[in-house]
Amino acid sequence: MGNKDFRVLFIYPNTMMATLVPINLSLLSACLKEKGFSVDLFDTTYYKTEEVSFEQKKVELLQVKEFNWKDRGVTFKKTDIYQDLAEKVKSYKPDLIAVTIVEDTYDLAISLLKAIRGFKIPIIGGGVFITFSPDDVINNNLFDMICVGEGEEALVELCGKMSKGEDYSRIKNLWVKKGGKVIKNLMRPLTDVNSLPCIDYDIFDKKRLYRPMFGKIYTMLHVEIDRGCPYQCTYCEAPQLRKLYKDNNCGIYYRKKDIGRVMDEMKLLAKKYKPDYINFNAESFLVRPVSELREFADKYKIIGLPFWCQSRPETITEEKIKILKEMCCQNLQFGIEHGNEEFRKRMLKRVCSNEKLVKGLKIVEKYKIAYTVNNIIGFPDENRKLIFDTIDINRKINPTTINCYLFTPYKGTDLYKYCIEKEYLKADDKVHQALDSVPLRNQPINYNELKGLQRTFSLYARFPKKEWNNIKIAERFDDEGNKMFIKLRKVYYERYFN
Numbered sequence: 001m002g003n004k005d006f007r008v009l010f011i012y013p014n015t016m017m018a019t020l021v022p023i024n025l026s027l028l029s030a031c032l033k034e035k036g037f038s039v040d041l042f043d044t045t046y047y048k049t050e051e052v053s054f055e056q057k058k059v060e061l062l063q064v065k066e067f068n069w070k071d072r073g074v075t076f077k078k079t080d081i082y083q084d085l086a087e088k089v090k091s092y093k094p095d096l097i098a099v100t101i102v103e104d105t106y107d108l109a110i111s112l113l114k115a116i117r118g119f120k121i122p123i124i125g126g127g128v129f130i131t132f133s134p135d136d137v138i139n140n141n142l143f144d145m146i147c148v149g150e151g152e153e154a155l156v157e158l159c160g161k162m163s164k165g166e167d168y169s170r171i172k173n174l175w176v177k178k179g180g181k182v183i184k185n186l187m188r189p190l191t192d193v194n195s196l197p198c199i200d201y202d203i204f205d206k207k208r209l210y211r212p213m214f215g216k217i218y219t220m221l222h223v224e225i226d227r228g229c230p231y232q233c234t235y236c237e238a239p240q241l242r243k244l245y246k247d248n249n250c251g252i253y254y255r256k257k258d259i260g261r262v263m264d265e266m267k268l269l270a271k272k273y274k275p276d277y278i279n280f281n282a283e284s285f286l287v288r289p290v291s292e293l294r295e296f297a298d299k300y301k302i303i304g305l306p307f308w309c310q311s312r313p314e315t316i317t318e319e320k321i322k323i324l325k326e327m328c329c330q331n332l333q334f335g336i337e338h339g340n341e342e343f344r345k346r347m348l349k350r351v352c353s354n355e356k357l358v359k360g361l362k363i364v365e366k367y368k369i370a371y372t373v374n375n376i377i378g379f380p381d382e383n384r385k386l387i388f389d390t391i392d393i394n395r396k397i398n399p400t401t402i403n404c405y406l407f408t409p410y411k412g413t414d415l416y417k418y419c420i421e422k423e424y425l426k427a428d429d430k431v432h433q434a435l436d437s438v439p440l441r442n443q444p445i446n447y448n449e450l451k452g453l454q455r456t457f458s459l460y461a462r463f464p465k466k467e468w469n470n471i472k473i474a475e476r477f478d479d480e481g482n483k484m485f486i487k488l489r490k491v492y493y494e495r496y497f498n
Helices: 023-034 054-060 081-092 103-115 128-132 134-138 152-163 238-247 259-273 290-300 318-326 341-348 354-366 384-395 414-421 447-462 465-474 479-497
Strands: 007-012 038-043 096-100 123-126 145-147 174-178 181-184 210-213 216-224 277-281 307-311 329-337 370-377 401-406
Touching (some): 023 216, 038 081, 096 103, 096 152, 123 152, 128 134, 128 238, 145 152, 210 277, 259 290, 329 354, 354 384, 447 479
Parallel strands (some): 007 096, 123 145, 277 307, 329 370
Antiparallel strands (some): 174 181
């Protein structure tokens, strides 16, 4: 069998209507196609796998302005997800099925794999959840192998050996079942991100590049400019990924693409997909030195499209924001996460004064760039007063939109370990994305109270304090509370969204 005859079917079990396009799958597809392999995709994004979609929940929580998918022809699929997957496998006849998994979508992934178990096609799993829970996943009889760490080189090597009928049990990064045992191979050096092929979005429906923002739906192109993160946040997997790769002598996790390489890719992508908005995929865009940003700005003029990126408030300087303004940056996103300096430093390992945080965001306001702030409530040991410290810092700034997520103890994070050790969480408790998370045990504030504060967070952050008594009523999920929330939600729209 030659490469062109070897077929790989990717399965992407996505949170319903979560519209960010995964760069990892797009790159894996590009790597395989570059070597001549055939690739197809089964994407669950448009199937009704939940009662309320991720984006609609954000609308209801006043985090996103209302929009209508039907304006761009996006609707839910009405067919059965499991029958459709089985038909895809039957018609495409893949030689390998590859599923990418995050913790939020593990159960959905398992249900999908059960529906195609009878085809007896080798299945490989990958993704950050598997990297931190490899034994749990490989012990599931639905998987024949898993990838621990990055998959671009490992997957190409795997497909090459499978297509030639060669033994593939000793490929680095892979754990492979063979002869009733699991062969746990060593990890390979990290990928050189500058050597990767151009991202391939062809495997996705064209509508998957649509992204709602400020009530409109844009065709948004997602471009990888670096990989990893240099910071130590305890609620994020990045620090443990960095440690994993270091301990296994794989190299430095945080890597930046050369500006010239990014521009070459953007020219090709812009010509091919004709976006009206760019998302630079970077954990902290402004961590780059001014010299690199200036080089980027000069070369970006040939693209000239409005763009969105995210960073941390402590990376803001007036010079950097001025450069972004000149580049046509129209939206930024910053993680505040918590408003109490001592708690933020001790529990989250984020060291930045509130004074510096507010000062930085005021610079963004000065240059009239719209920005969103991310906040998290429900951290372990957090009480109502600490949550209102976070509300208070939001009252000192003027973001365009405000996100409020619930602390989500993902496996592989320091705070996951902390919650397990304190018995706030059991190992088999299941999280459900950052808007809903999972209830922690023995906390100063219970889950229902957290949900009430989450839905009123933007109200507390924006409304005058004389209206706080009504907002407190709106925290409750009874008839009076729900009616009050609907009333205040209407006022919020009139004041801040229209």
